[in-house]
Amino acid sequence: MADSFTKVSSQSWGSRIGGSFKGILFGIALFLASFAVLWWNEGNFIHTKRGLEEGLGAVIKTTPDAVLPENDGKLVYMSGETKTEDVLVDEEFGISENAIKLSRDVEMYQWTEESESEETEKIGGGTETTTTYTYNKTWESSLINSDEFEIPEGHSNPQSFPYNGFTNSAETVTLGAFELSYSQIGDINNFTSIDIPPVDSTKIKTARMRDEGGQKIVYLGKGSPSSPEIGDTKISFSVVYPGTISIVSQQHDNTFEPYQTQEDTQIDMVSIGNVSAENMFASAQQTNVIITWVLRLVGFLMMFFGLRMVFAPLEVLASVLPFLGRLVGMGVGLIAGMVSGLLSFVTIAIAWLYYRPLIGIALLAVGVGIFILLYRRGQKKKLAAVPVVPQQPTTP
Numbered sequence: 279m280a281d282s283f284t285k286v287s288s289q290s291w292g293s294r295i296g297g298s299f300k301g302i303l304f305g306i307a308l309f310l311a312s313f314a315v316l317w318w319n320e321g322n323f324i325h326t327k328r329g330l331e332e333g334l335g336a337v338i339k340t341t342p343d344a345v346l347p348e349n350d351g352k353l354v355y356m357s358g359e360t361k362t363e364d365v366l367v368d369e370e371f372g373i374s375e376n377a378i379k380l381s382r383d384v385e386m387y388q389w390t391e392e393s394e395s396e397e398t399e400k401i402g403g404g405t406e407t408t409t410t411y412t413y414n415k416t417w418e419s420s421l422i423n424s425d426e427f428e429i430p431e432g433h434s435n436p437q438s439f440p441y442n443g444f445t446n447s448a449e450t451v452t453l454g455a456f457e458l459s460y461s462q463i464g465d466i467n468n469f470t471s472i473d474i475p476p477v478d479s480t481k482i483k484t485a486r487m488r489d490e491g492g493q494k495i496v497y498l499g500k501g502s503p504s505s506p507e508i509g510d511t512k513i514s515f516s517v518v519y520p521g522t523i524s525i526v527s528q529q530h531d532n533t534f535e536p537y538q539t540q541e542d543t544q545i546d547m548v549s550i551g552n553v554s555a556e557n558m559f560a561s562a563q564q565t566n567v568i569i570t571w572v573l574r575l576v577g578f579l580m581m582f583f584g585l586r587m588v589f590a591p592l593e594v595l596a597s598v599l600p601f602l603g604r605l606v607g608m609g610v611g612l613i614a615g616m617v618s619g620l621l622s623f624v625t626i627a628i629a630w631l632y633y634r635p636l637i638g639i640a641l642l643a644v645g646v647g648i649f650i651l652l653y654r655r656g657q658k659k660k661l662a663a664v665p666v667v668p669q670q671p672t673t674p
Contacts, residue, residue, distance in 0.1 A: 281413040283429050291403025291598065298590040305587025312580035312618075313625055319573040320629035326566045329543035334559045337526060342454025349529045353537045353545060355555040356453070357524040360466070364448035370441070371496065371513070372475050378451055378466055379518040384443040385417040387499070387506040389424055389433040399600040415508065419443065436509045440498055453523065457533045465548040466523060469516040488512070524553040578622045585614035 333353055340349060342358040366380035367373065373380065395409040413433045424435040451458045451466075473494040476487060488497040490512070497503060499510030526547040528537035536544035547558050589610045597603025631639060 281433070283411045283413075285409050285411070285428070286406060287409070288404060288406045291594070294403065294405065294594045294597070295591065298587075298594045301587040301590060305584045305590070307584075308580050309584030309588065312577045312584060312622075315573065315580060316577035316622060316625045317629050319570060319577065320626055321633055323566060323570040324630075324633045325541040326543050327563065329539035329541040329545065330559055330562050330566070332539050332541065333526070333537065333545045334556070337555050337559075339555060342456050345455050345529075345532045350531065352529060353526065354529045355524070355526045355558075356456075357522065357552050358454050359522055360451055360453055360458070360520040362448040362451045362520055364450060366446050366448065366517070368515070371515070373472075373515055375472070375517050377448070377517040377519050378463065379445055379447050379469070381445040381469060381516045382441070382443050383419065383514045383516065384439055384441055385419050385512050386421070386436065386439055387415060387501070387508055387510040388418050388422045388435045389427070389508065390414050390416050390418065390422060391427045391433070393428070399597055399603055401598075401600060403594065403598045403603075415506075417506075417512070434508075440511055441513060451520075453525070455532060456529075458525075459527075459534050459546075461536075461546065462525065462527070462534060462548050466518055466550070468521070468550045469518055471514065471516045474515055490514075521550070522552050524549045524551065524555075524558060526555060526558055574622070574626070577625075578618055581618040581622060582614050585617060586610065589614070 337353045337355050338349055339355045340346065342356045360378065362376065362378055365374055365376050368380065368382055371382070373382075390413070392412045392414070393409055394412075395407055397405050397407045399405055409428075411428050413427070413429075421437075421439060422435050424430050424433055427433055447463055451463050471493045474496065486497045488495050488503055490503055493514060496513040497510070498513070499507060501507035501510045503512070525534065526537075526545060527534035528546075534546070536546040538544060547562060549558050549561075593603055593607040593610055596606040
């Protein structure tokens with residue numbers, strides 16, 4: 279059952295004003311940095327897109343059966359079965375597997391802290407903040423320092439794990455006549471859970487074998503999987519066995535290295551299973567689009583919150599009367615959102631004008647058209663709002 283505690287704190291109007299003025303410089307820096315993020319992001323998208331298009335046109339489809347000298351230094355695609363002679367060992371738990379990777383996964387039952395705050399503005403410009411701290415018991419794979427909790431009393435976590443988690447990788451993994459690079463081995467992560475042999479309780483005290491979701495795990499502690507206690511630990515294992523992979527990379531003797539494109543980008547891709555070169559490049563293009571949109575949003579939010587911080591003193595000054603402060607805050611937020619949206623669009627359009635002029639011109643034309651449309655609508659509303667004064671008839 280969760281524990282909940284509530285704390286109430288207050289801040290004076292003067293303190294809020296001081297804090298808002300201190301945030302102006304950071305807001306300006308955040309606002310200016312957003313332009314750099316947006317500009318770099320568009321350039322990176324275009325370079326990556328062109329690089330992948332170049333790679334798709336240059337890739338040579340071959341097999342891993344033999345090392346062909348004529349392909350040395352060229353971008354190649356191949357698919358086949360991986361193999362390794364390495365045996366990965368966990369001596370403490372008696373694990374020994376002929377695999378590409380061996381992972382020991384450790385979770386401990388610990389206290390976690392969550393907080394939720396509600397701020398109320400008071401007449402005079404001060405604020406009262408009510409914060410509710412909620413403490414839950416959950417299984418976590420990383421150590422949580424309970425000393426940093428707002429209320430550590432009664433929510434104490436152990437200072438360390440009884441056993442640490444790790445992932446070991448084979449040093450040598452082959453694909454036919456080729457040897458995979460270190461980074462390519464790192465990209466193979468299709469883990470499979472494995473059962474472990476019975477644990478020697480004379481070496482590992484309080485260890486018990488338990489079944490969880492059809493997998494045998496090691497359980498340490500006083501509780502049980504159905505009724506755990508703080509500090510209880512469960513340990514499971516997973517491996518990556520040799521299997522089918524597909525790669526696109528530059529052949530270098532009997533191994534691989536990243537392919538450098540004319541756009542100054544690199545291509546070194548690994549896919550699990552028998553995946554065609556076309557699908558691998560299409561997936562990479564899709565990932566590039568997703569990353570670009572995420573960073574566009576990041577740039578917009580940097581600009582938006584930067585402007586909010588710059589104009590925050592206006593909101594605080596007006597908050598002497600709470601309703602007036604909220605009204606000013608809504609206005610500042612609306613203006614900051616509109617300005618950020620417009621400037622983000624213009625920055626992206628100018629970046630495309632620099633990298634891809636035709637598309638950049640089209641984007642700017644769309645932006646100007648939207649601006650003119652909104653301006654004309656605004657003018658019509660103003661004219662409609664002007665009262666018409668009837669003329670008095672003149673007497674002869």
